[in-house]
Amino acid sequence: MFEIIRKETLAEGIKLFEVAAPEIAKKAEPGQFIILRKDERGERIPLTIADFDRNLGILVLIFQEVGRSTKELGCMEVGDKILDLAGPLGRASEIEEYGRVVCIGGGVGIAPVYPITRALNNADNEVISIIGARSADQLILKDKMAEISHQLYIASDDGTIGQKGFVTDVLAKLLADEVKIDLIVAIGPLPMMQAVSEVSRPFGVKTTVSMNPIMVDGTGMCGACRVAVGDKTKFACVDGPEFDGHKVDWDLAIKRSRMFLAEEKQAIEHSCFGGECQCQKKK
Ligand code: FES
Incomplete structure (x- = not known):
């Protein structure tokens, strides 16, 4: 326990x-x-x-x-x-001295990107961080990310904090301004990680993403967490969770992530969250 x-x-x-x-x-x-x-x-x-x-x-x-x-x-x-x-x-992040790295966290994805950013900072990389959320009140770990980044950019969908727009807008501007980037690490919703990978692809900058598919055993036995990467099928729990964003089959990953939406909706409706939950009412 x-x-x-x-x-x-x-x-x-x-x-x-x-x-x-x-x-x-x-x-x-x-x-x-x-x-x-x-x-x-x-x-x-x-x-x-x-x-x-x-x-x-x-x-x-x-x-x-x-x-x-x-x-x-x-x-x-x-x-x-x-x-x-x-x-x-899962496998730990590959922490090395790459040079200049860009760490991107979207929504709750800022949480897992934080220890990776800190480790890259400790490994003497120049760290540019880009964090984003729907609005200012949904942005987490801003101060902690600022402490471990040489530069911190913030984006919000509604413009209530940082620049209005997406984390990809900030990344696209850095790349267009010819800022030399040796590695990008992006963690967040699947469409965000896909968008980051598409923005960096033409520039050939290595882009690492962290996949969080449905998992059951977490030991490579059940196959629930499979992700198509390049021409191979990988299991996120033992081969990942980090993969090359330029090789992930994003359409398949997004399709698989939506497989149980109907069941999830039903589960909520049949729980106290569909009605009068005392715990939720207290908040
Ligand atoms: S969770 Fe079962 S193989 Fe990965």
Whole structure:
């Protein structure tokens, strides 16, 4: 059992949990993820590790309440215990001295991009970060990203913070201005990562994306997390979650991510979230 020792609401529907998980924190590396199950009836939820403290044995998880399971998770409080937490899973990010790197986080994707950005900064790269959200009140980790970036650009869909538009607009401008970029790391919604990859493709800048498909076992056995990369089928849980954005079959990935939308809608309707949930009403 894994106790929640701190809980914070970062934005509406975006929660941060600090969880006591010393064995996982000890081995965690930027880019890796965990799979958790809230209780015996809980769905398995893969979450990229947002941060970790090896000395204190703490794992930081940040998630958006999008479906029934993440909404139920968001109702847990400090002192509650998560039944299973498996990890760290997946391959760690490749951290090297590349030169100048651009780290892009969209929405809740800023959470997993944070430890990667910090590690790239620590590896003596010049770090330009671009973070974006729908609006100012949905933007998370702005100050933390500023601390570990040489330059920080912000974009919001409605212009309430930073420049009005998308993170890709900022990236396109940097590339058009002939800023030399050695690596781009982008994490966020699939259409955002696809758009980043399409913007960088003509410039030939290596672009790494982190895929977060449906997962079941997280050990390469079930095939639920398959992603087409180049002419190969890869499993995000063991071969990823990071892949070359220029090689990912985005149309297939987006199609697969929508496979269970109807079931998810039904699950919400049949849960207390479709009606009078006391937990949600308190917020
Ligand atoms: S989650 Fe089962 S193979 Fe990846």
